[in-house]
Amino acid sequence: MALVEAGFVVLDCSEPEKLAAFYTEFLEGEETDATANRVEIRGADGMRMAFRRDVNATPPSWPRPENSLQAHLDFYVEDLDDAERKVVALGGRPLETKDAGGPYEERGYSDPSGHSFTLRCTRATAPKQG
Structure with missing residues (x-):
């Protein structure tokens, strides 16, 4: 057995049940454990996340500099438009960001908290021109 095993990505939020439901649906997963202050899920691909109650949680303000990134997640998808529709239907929202350069097409969002x-497209795209 390994000395250290990968644990969970844990996000603080005021309503862990609601945030767990968002990610459970988005990752096509299942809830694996829940207490009064923490909900754990496992995505269909095995990713494990937990959501911890913090009544004083302040949402990150990224891309604004004040209270900026507290954590950031990347998800690989085959179709950005389909994934975006799912995110928005589940209560997420697109973030206003500048177009990022690089070899992958990607879009930024925030979850309901x-x-x-x-979301990064798994298929290679041609470099952006201009």
């Missing part, structure tokens, strides 16, 4: 994440 304000944590930022990026």
Whole structure:
């Protein structure tokens, strides 16, 4: 057995049940454990996340500098438009950001509690021109 095993990505939020439901649906996963102050899930691909109650949680303000990134998640998707529709239907919202350069097409969002994440297209795209 390894000395250290990967644990959970844990996000603080005021309503862990609601945030767990968002990510459970988005990751096509299941809830694996819940207490009064913490909910744990496992995504269909095995990713484990937990959501911890913090009644004083302040949503990150990224991309604004005040109270900026507290955590950031990247998710790989095959179709950005389909994934965006799912995120928005579940209560997430697109973030106003400048177009990022690089070899992958990507878009930024926030979950219903304000944590930022990026959807990155798994297929290679041609470099952006201009």
